[in-house]
Amino acid sequence: MAYxxxxxxxxxxxxxxxxxxxxxxxxxxxxxxxxxxxxPAFSDMMxxxxxxxxxxxxxxxxxxxxxxxMTSKIVGGDLSQYSAFMxxxxxxxxxxxxxxxxxxxxxxGYQAGLSNDLIMRAVIDNFNASTVISANDTYLTSEDVRGxxxxxxxxxxxxxxxxxxxCILHPYTWFDVVNDPAVNGYTDMFKYQGAPKFLNSDTNARxxxxxxxxxxxxxxxxxxxxxxxxPNTYRAYLFAKNGVGYSSLEGAAPxxxxxxxxxxxxxNTISSxxxxxxxxxxxxxxxxxxxxxxxxxxxxxxSGIGGNFRYVTWDVPSRLGL
Numbered sequence: 001m002a003y004x005x006x007x008x009x010x011x012x013x014x015x016x017x018x019x020x021x022x023x024x025x026x027x028x029x030x031x032x033x034x035x036x037x038x039x040p041a042f043s044d045m046m047x048x049x050x051x052x053x054x055x056x057x058x059x060x061x062x063x064x065x066x067x068x069x070m071t072s073k074i075v076g077g078d079l080s081q082y083s084a085f086m087x088x089x090x091x092x093x094x095x096x097x098x099x100x101x102x103x104x105x106x107x108x109g110y111q112a113g114l115s116n117d118l119i120m121r122a123v124i125d126n127f128n129a130s131t132v133i134s135a136n137d138t139y140l141t142s143e144d145v146r147g148x149x150x151x152x153x154x155x156x157x158x159x160x161x162x163x164x165x166x167c168i169l170h171p172y173t174w175f176d177v178v179n180d181p182a183v184n185g186y187t188d189m190f191k192y193q194g195a196p197k198f199l200n201s202d203t204n205a206r207x208x209x210x211x212x213x214x215x216x217x218x219x220x221x222x223x224x225x226x227x228x229x230x231p232n233t234y235r236a237y238l239f240a241k242n243g244v245g246y247s248s249l250e251g252a253a254p255x256x257x258x259x260x261x262x263x264x265x266x267x268n269t270i271s272s273x274x275x276x277x278x279x280x281x282x283x284x285x286x287x288x289x290x291x292x293x294x295x296x297x298x299x300x301x302x303s304g305i306g307g308n309f310r311y312v313t314w315d316v317p318s319r320l321g322l
Contacts, residue, residue, distance in 0.1 A: 140236055172318035
Protein backbone atom coordinates (compact mmCIF):
# COMPACT_ATOMS: atom_id res chain seq x y z
CA MET A 1 0.00 0.00 0.00
CA ALA A 2 1.47 3.33 -1.09
CA TYR A 3 2.15 6.00 1.51
CA UNK A 4 -0.13 9.05 1.15
CA UNK A 5 0.86 12.09 3.24
CA UNK A 6 -1.91 13.99 5.00
CA UNK A 7 -2.07 17.59 3.78
CA UNK A 8 -2.59 20.39 6.28
CA UNK A 9 -3.50 23.71 4.68
CA UNK A 10 -5.15 26.94 5.77
CA UNK A 11 -8.43 25.56 4.43
CA UNK A 12 -8.29 22.54 6.73
CA UNK A 13 -11.09 22.36 9.28
CA UNK A 14 -10.31 22.89 12.93
CA UNK A 15 -7.56 25.50 12.37
CA UNK A 16 -9.62 28.66 12.88
CA UNK A 17 -6.76 30.43 14.62
CA UNK A 18 -4.90 30.61 11.29
CA UNK A 19 -7.55 32.99 9.94
CA UNK A 20 -5.72 36.05 11.18
CA UNK A 21 -4.78 39.39 9.60
CA UNK A 22 -1.54 41.29 9.77
CA UNK A 23 -2.09 45.07 9.85
CA UNK A 24 0.61 47.40 8.63
CA UNK A 25 1.11 50.13 11.20
CA UNK A 26 2.12 52.77 8.65
CA UNK A 27 -0.58 54.49 6.63
CA UNK A 28 -0.30 54.78 2.86
CA UNK A 29 0.57 58.13 1.35
CA UNK A 30 -2.23 60.57 0.49
CA UNK A 31 -2.64 62.68 -2.63
CA UNK A 32 -2.24 66.29 -1.44
CA UNK A 33 -2.60 69.62 -3.21
CA UNK A 34 0.20 72.17 -3.40
CA UNK A 35 -0.48 75.64 -2.00
CA UNK A 36 0.43 78.44 -4.45
CA UNK A 37 -1.73 81.51 -3.87
CA UNK A 38 0.52 83.32 -1.39
CA UNK A 39 3.46 83.19 -3.81
CA PRO A 40 2.41 86.16 -6.00
CA ALA A 41 1.61 88.26 -2.91
CA PHE A 42 3.84 90.56 -0.90
CA SER A 43 3.81 89.90 2.85
CA ASP A 44 3.51 92.25 5.81
CA MET A 45 3.29 91.85 9.58
CA MET A 46 1.18 93.78 12.09
CA UNK A 47 2.59 94.33 15.59
CA UNK A 48 0.39 93.50 18.56
CA UNK A 49 -1.88 96.03 20.22
CA UNK A 50 -2.35 98.33 17.23
CA UNK A 51 -5.88 97.24 16.33
CA UNK A 52 -7.10 94.71 13.78
CA UNK A 53 -7.27 96.89 10.65
CA UNK A 54 -4.20 96.91 8.40
CA UNK A 55 -3.84 99.84 6.02
CA UNK A 56 -1.49 100.59 3.16
CA UNK A 57 -1.40 103.61 0.86
CA UNK A 58 -0.25 104.44 -2.65
CA UNK A 59 0.50 107.88 -4.05
CA UNK A 60 -1.19 108.86 -7.30
CA UNK A 61 1.09 109.81 -10.16
CA UNK A 62 1.15 113.44 -11.18
CA UNK A 63 -0.02 114.20 -14.72
CA UNK A 64 2.94 115.74 -16.50
CA UNK A 65 3.60 119.32 -15.38
CA UNK A 66 -0.07 120.35 -15.16
CA UNK A 67 -0.53 119.44 -11.51
CA UNK A 68 1.65 119.78 -8.43
CA UNK A 69 -0.90 118.34 -5.99
CA MET A 70 -0.01 115.19 -4.06
CA THR A 71 -2.83 112.69 -3.65
CA SER A 72 -2.97 109.10 -2.46
CA LYS A 73 -5.29 106.13 -2.16
CA ILE A 74 -5.80 103.85 0.82
CA VAL A 75 -5.79 100.05 0.70
CA GLY A 76 -6.84 98.17 3.78
CA GLY A 77 -8.69 95.33 5.43
CA ASP A 78 -9.36 93.60 8.73
CA LEU A 79 -7.45 90.68 10.19
CA SER A 80 -9.38 87.50 10.88
CA GLN A 81 -8.52 84.60 13.15
CA TYR A 82 -8.76 80.97 12.05
CA SER A 83 -8.58 77.97 14.37
CA ALA A 84 -9.56 74.33 14.75
CA PHE A 85 -8.78 71.39 17.02
CA MET A 86 -9.18 67.61 17.31
CA UNK A 87 -9.17 65.59 20.52
CA UNK A 88 -8.28 61.92 21.00
CA UNK A 89 -9.28 59.89 24.03
CA UNK A 90 -6.66 58.00 25.97
CA UNK A 91 -8.56 54.79 25.15
CA UNK A 92 -8.28 55.45 21.41
CA UNK A 93 -4.57 56.09 21.72
CA UNK A 94 -3.97 53.01 23.86
CA UNK A 95 -5.76 50.71 21.41
CA UNK A 96 -4.81 52.22 18.04
CA UNK A 97 -2.36 50.20 15.96
CA UNK A 98 -0.73 53.37 14.55
CA UNK A 99 0.70 56.56 15.99
CA UNK A 100 -2.74 58.11 15.82
CA UNK A 101 -1.86 61.38 17.57
CA UNK A 102 0.93 62.06 15.09
CA UNK A 103 -1.34 61.21 12.19
CA UNK A 104 -4.09 63.47 13.54
CA UNK A 105 -1.53 66.29 13.74
CA UNK A 106 -0.49 65.67 10.15
CA UNK A 107 -4.09 65.62 8.89
CA UNK A 108 -5.00 68.80 10.75
CA GLY A 109 -1.85 70.50 9.46
CA TYR A 110 -2.81 69.73 5.87
CA GLN A 111 -6.30 71.09 6.51
CA ALA A 112 -4.83 74.29 7.95
CA GLY A 113 -2.51 74.83 4.98
CA LEU A 114 -5.28 74.13 2.49
CA SER A 115 -7.70 76.49 4.24
CA ASN A 116 -5.11 79.29 4.20
CA ASP A 117 -4.50 78.78 0.48
CA LEU A 118 -8.25 78.80 -0.19
CA ILE A 119 -8.67 82.03 1.80
CA MET A 120 -6.06 83.79 -0.34
CA ARG A 121 -7.53 82.33 -3.52
CA ALA A 122 -11.01 83.55 -2.52
CA VAL A 123 -9.67 87.11 -2.16
CA ILE A 124 -8.30 86.92 -5.72
CA ASP A 125 -11.38 85.15 -7.16
CA ASN A 126 -13.68 87.75 -5.63
CA PHE A 127 -12.91 90.10 -8.53
CA ASN A 128 -12.93 87.52 -11.30
CA ALA A 129 -15.71 89.31 -13.21
CA SER A 130 -13.34 92.27 -13.61
CA THR A 131 -10.14 90.34 -14.36
CA VAL A 132 -11.21 87.47 -16.64
CA ILE A 133 -10.31 87.70 -20.32
CA SER A 134 -11.31 85.46 -23.20
CA ALA A 135 -8.85 83.00 -24.69
CA ASN A 136 -8.19 83.30 -28.43
CA ASP A 137 -8.81 79.60 -28.78
CA THR A 138 -11.00 77.22 -26.84
CA TYR A 139 -7.98 76.24 -24.77
CA LEU A 140 -5.28 78.40 -23.19
CA THR A 141 -2.38 79.01 -25.60
CA SER A 142 1.04 80.62 -25.45
CA GLU A 143 -0.41 83.52 -27.42
CA ASP A 144 -3.11 84.04 -24.79
CA VAL A 145 -0.50 84.21 -22.04
CA ARG A 146 1.70 86.60 -24.02
CA GLY A 147 -1.37 88.75 -24.58
CA UNK A 148 -2.09 88.59 -20.87
CA UNK A 149 1.25 89.88 -19.69
CA UNK A 150 1.32 92.42 -22.52
CA UNK A 151 -1.93 93.79 -21.11
CA UNK A 152 -0.20 94.10 -17.74
CA UNK A 153 2.84 95.76 -19.32
CA UNK A 154 0.45 98.11 -21.13
CA UNK A 155 -0.69 99.30 -17.71
CA UNK A 156 2.96 99.91 -16.68
CA UNK A 157 2.95 96.99 -14.24
CA UNK A 158 6.24 95.24 -13.58
CA UNK A 159 7.26 91.57 -13.50
CA UNK A 160 8.62 90.07 -10.29
CA UNK A 161 12.23 90.39 -9.13
CA UNK A 162 13.36 87.48 -11.31
CA UNK A 163 12.14 89.33 -14.41
CA UNK A 164 9.15 87.05 -15.00
CA UNK A 165 5.42 87.35 -14.57
CA UNK A 166 3.86 84.58 -12.50
CA CYS A 167 1.13 82.20 -13.64
CA ILE A 168 -0.81 79.78 -11.43
CA LEU A 169 -2.70 77.13 -13.37
CA HIS A 170 -4.01 73.59 -13.27
CA PRO A 171 -1.77 70.80 -14.66
CA TYR A 172 -4.38 70.18 -17.38
CA THR A 173 -4.16 73.82 -18.48
CA TRP A 174 -0.37 73.63 -18.39
CA PHE A 175 -0.61 70.65 -20.73
CA ASP A 176 -2.50 72.81 -23.23
CA VAL A 177 0.05 75.64 -23.08
CA VAL A 178 3.10 73.39 -23.45
CA ASN A 179 1.55 71.46 -26.33
CA ASP A 180 0.32 74.55 -28.16
CA PRO A 181 1.24 73.96 -31.85
CA ALA A 182 0.72 77.58 -32.92
CA VAL A 183 3.44 79.86 -34.27
CA ASN A 184 5.73 81.00 -31.44
CA GLY A 185 4.22 78.34 -29.22
CA TYR A 186 6.43 75.99 -27.24
CA THR A 187 6.52 73.22 -29.83
CA ASP A 188 7.31 75.73 -32.57
CA MET A 189 10.76 76.24 -31.01
CA PHE A 190 11.81 72.79 -32.20
CA LYS A 191 11.80 74.06 -35.81
CA TYR A 192 14.74 76.36 -35.22
CA GLN A 193 18.47 75.70 -35.19
CA GLY A 194 18.77 76.76 -31.57
CA ALA A 195 16.41 74.06 -30.35
CA PRO A 196 19.13 71.58 -29.18
CA LYS A 197 20.79 74.31 -27.12
CA PHE A 198 17.41 75.36 -25.74
CA LEU A 199 16.56 71.80 -24.77
CA ASN A 200 19.62 71.67 -22.52
CA SER A 201 19.04 75.10 -20.97
CA ASP A 202 17.63 75.88 -17.55
CA THR A 203 14.63 77.56 -19.21
CA ASN A 204 13.48 74.40 -20.97
CA ALA A 205 9.93 73.89 -19.76
CA ARG A 206 9.83 70.13 -20.27
CA UNK A 207 13.25 69.49 -18.78
CA UNK A 208 12.56 71.61 -15.71
CA UNK A 209 8.91 70.72 -15.31
CA UNK A 210 7.85 74.09 -16.68
CA UNK A 211 9.35 76.47 -14.13
CA UNK A 212 10.18 79.31 -16.56
CA UNK A 213 9.08 79.71 -20.16
CA UNK A 214 7.95 82.60 -22.36
CA UNK A 215 8.71 85.31 -19.79
CA UNK A 216 6.50 83.58 -17.23
CA UNK A 217 7.19 81.52 -14.13
CA UNK A 218 4.67 78.69 -14.08
CA UNK A 219 3.24 77.31 -10.84
CA UNK A 220 1.00 74.27 -11.15
CA UNK A 221 -1.60 73.20 -8.62
CA UNK A 222 -4.96 71.44 -8.62
CA UNK A 223 -6.22 73.99 -6.08
CA UNK A 224 -7.46 76.45 -8.72
CA UNK A 225 -11.09 77.46 -9.16
CA UNK A 226 -12.82 74.70 -11.17
CA UNK A 227 -16.31 75.03 -12.61
CA UNK A 228 -17.98 71.67 -13.18
CA UNK A 229 -19.53 71.19 -16.60
CA UNK A 230 -19.22 69.37 -19.90
CA PRO A 231 -16.32 69.91 -19.98
CA ASN A 232 -15.00 71.43 -16.75
CA THR A 233 -13.34 74.83 -16.91
CA TYR A 234 -10.16 75.61 -15.00
CA ARG A 235 -9.15 79.10 -13.91
CA ALA A 236 -5.64 80.30 -14.76
CA TYR A 237 -4.14 83.34 -13.03
CA LEU A 238 -1.38 85.64 -14.35
CA PHE A 239 0.14 88.16 -11.93
CA ALA A 240 2.34 91.24 -12.12
CA LYS A 241 4.30 92.44 -9.11
CA ASN A 242 2.48 93.80 -6.03
CA GLY A 243 -1.04 93.13 -7.27
CA VAL A 244 -2.01 91.20 -4.14
CA GLY A 245 -0.68 91.03 -0.60
CA TYR A 246 -1.33 89.63 2.84
CA SER A 247 -0.64 90.40 6.47
CA SER A 248 -0.75 88.60 9.81
CA LEU A 249 -0.49 89.49 13.46
CA GLU A 250 2.98 89.23 14.95
CA GLY A 251 3.43 85.83 16.56
CA ALA A 252 0.24 84.41 15.02
CA ALA A 253 1.06 84.06 11.31
CA PRO A 254 0.22 80.88 9.39
CA UNK A 255 3.08 78.58 8.47
CA UNK A 256 4.51 79.08 4.99
CA UNK A 257 3.75 75.72 3.39
CA UNK A 258 3.86 75.14 -0.36
CA UNK A 259 4.34 71.38 -0.62
CA UNK A 260 2.66 69.50 2.25
CA UNK A 261 4.53 66.35 1.25
CA UNK A 262 7.80 67.93 2.43
CA UNK A 263 6.66 70.80 4.68
CA UNK A 264 4.49 70.78 7.78
CA UNK A 265 2.08 73.38 9.12
CA UNK A 266 2.79 74.33 12.73
CA UNK A 267 0.42 72.41 15.00
CA ASN A 268 -0.02 72.69 18.76
CA THR A 269 -0.04 69.37 20.64
CA ILE A 270 -1.29 68.98 24.22
CA SER A 271 -0.78 65.53 25.75
CA SER A 272 -2.56 64.37 28.89
CA UNK A 273 -0.49 63.29 31.89
CA UNK A 274 -3.24 61.45 33.68
CA UNK A 275 -6.14 62.71 35.78
CA UNK A 276 -6.35 66.49 36.22
CA UNK A 277 -8.95 68.84 37.76
CA UNK A 278 -10.49 69.42 34.30
CA UNK A 279 -10.22 65.70 33.36
CA UNK A 280 -10.66 63.78 36.62
CA UNK A 281 -10.72 60.35 34.98
CA UNK A 282 -7.78 60.95 32.66
CA UNK A 283 -9.78 60.09 29.55
CA UNK A 284 -8.49 62.94 27.43
CA UNK A 285 -5.45 61.71 25.61
CA UNK A 286 -4.10 64.27 23.12
CA UNK A 287 -5.47 67.50 21.65
CA UNK A 288 -4.04 68.88 18.41
CA UNK A 289 -4.90 72.39 17.25
CA UNK A 290 -3.92 75.38 15.16
CA UNK A 291 -4.66 79.08 15.35
CA UNK A 292 -3.49 81.80 13.00
CA UNK A 293 -4.43 85.29 11.87
CA UNK A 294 -4.57 86.34 8.24
CA UNK A 295 -5.65 89.13 5.92
CA UNK A 296 -5.51 88.91 2.12
CA UNK A 297 -5.90 92.01 -0.03
CA UNK A 298 -6.06 93.05 -3.70
CA UNK A 299 -4.04 96.25 -3.80
CA UNK A 300 -5.25 97.92 -6.99
CA UNK A 301 -8.37 97.81 -9.14
CA UNK A 302 -11.34 97.20 -6.80
CA SER A 303 -14.01 99.83 -6.32
CA GLY A 304 -12.87 102.31 -3.69
CA ILE A 305 -9.21 101.75 -4.50
CA GLY A 306 -9.21 102.52 -8.21
CA GLY A 307 -6.56 101.91 -10.82
CA ASN A 308 -6.25 98.67 -12.77
CA PHE A 309 -6.01 95.12 -11.53
CA ARG A 310 -2.46 93.81 -11.61
CA TYR A 311 -3.52 90.33 -12.62
CA VAL A 312 -5.67 88.69 -15.27
CA THR A 313 -7.49 85.36 -15.30
CA TRP A 314 -8.91 82.89 -17.80
CA ASP A 315 -11.65 80.28 -17.37
CA VAL A 316 -10.83 77.62 -19.95
CA PRO A 317 -11.47 73.93 -20.67
CA SER A 318 -8.64 71.50 -21.36
CA ARG A 319 -7.73 69.34 -24.32
CA LEU A 320 -7.67 66.45 -21.88
CA GLY A 321 -11.45 66.73 -21.87
CA LEU A 322 -11.94 66.28 -18.14
